[in-house]
Amino acid sequence: MMEWALERGISVHRSCAVLRINRRRVVRWKNRRRRGPGVADTKPGPRQALHRIVPVERQQVLDFARQEAYADLSHRMLTVTAWEMNLFFVSFSTVYRILRDEGLMTPRGYQRRHNGRSLPPVRQALTGANQRWCWDISYIHTYEKGIYLYLYLLLDEYSRKAISWVISWRQDSQTARHLLDKGLAEENILDLPEQDRPVIINDRGRQMKAKPVHQLLRDHAMPQMFARPRTPNDNPFIEAAFSTVKCVPEYPGQFRDVEDAQPYFKNYFRWYNEEHYHSGIDYVTPAQAHNGLRDKILADRQQKFDQHRQWRKAVNRRLTDDPNMQHQPLAKTSNQSGLRSVINS
Secondary structure (H helix, E strand, O other), X not given: OHHHHHHOOOOHHHHHHHHOOOHHHHHHHHHHHHHOOOHHHOOOOOOOOOOOOXXXXXXXXXXXXOOHHXXXXXXXXHHHHHHHOOOOOOXXXXXXXXXXXXXXXXXXXXXXXXXXXXXXXXXXXXXXXXXXXXXXXXXXXXXXXXXXXXXXXXXXXXXXOEEEEEEEOOOOHHHHHHHHHHHHHHHOHHHOOHHHOOEEEEOOOOOOOOHHHHHHHHHOOOOEEEOOOOOHHHOHHHHHHHHHHHHOXXXXXXXXXXXXXXXXXXXXXXXXXXXXXXXXXXXXXXXXHHOOOHHHHHHHHHHHHHHHHHHHHHXXXXXXXXXXXXXXXXXXXXXXXXXXXXXXX
16 A cells, blocks of 8 residues: 555655554654564464374274263263273363264253253343342351251342342241242332232242242232243342352351351341342442432442542643642532632632
């Protein structure tokens, strides 16, 4: 392009200005073309790894994987079995790539396969609280090995607020009904028109599919959606809430009984709802989001960011003119009049 422009009377300097590139770069390109390609212009190292797999090993992997006796082994178990039989010695990732390229990485193993008909639950966009709830049950360790308490948790997806929670020794439908009844009473759901009541999403545990739970939701005109089997991503918010429960520094890890766990979780969920700045809802508390204050808080934050940005610009301009000037106190930017006084000064 430079040469084409030069033939038509356009200087290299002008062409570089139009294309917004440095003239020295064009000079380097010309010198490189005049010298011709050299070692410095090529990629370092050999084009192929010297320890790459040889064709006979690739064929050994394919022949072994296609044997009926090993068709149910995962690629890792297949590799280890071949190691033990002294057939080939390649890495897990190499076996995986070979099987993938040959279309042999369909589900291998004894695990149950999806029936191909299960679909993810359809999640409508949320515009406010109490439009969709999710709930689940999590194990809570006790001091006895193999004996657990169970934490039932009902969460609002829009605000991430813990609507209700129950600690129990059992996993049963009666406790699940109690959890849902508490949530209905806490949020006065039965006072809402039927079309405005929340949708319930849960996994496919026996407590979730139990007839008492199904009957409760049907009587109150609250649709129930189910996550796909072995797909925690279909119900991610409740999983994240359980992770937060067990990862806070104050979590003791073990409890003696229900009476020991109740005070802790009462304080925890008060903190979670009213003091915890949740990253999933733009770092406001679940209670603030549930009460419809999220947009106002975010707008106020943005306004303060803009005000401080204007203040810094004004102060830095003054510092450029007079390096000996001291910084103006930040307190003057606490309101719009204070900011105006700093800029005008």
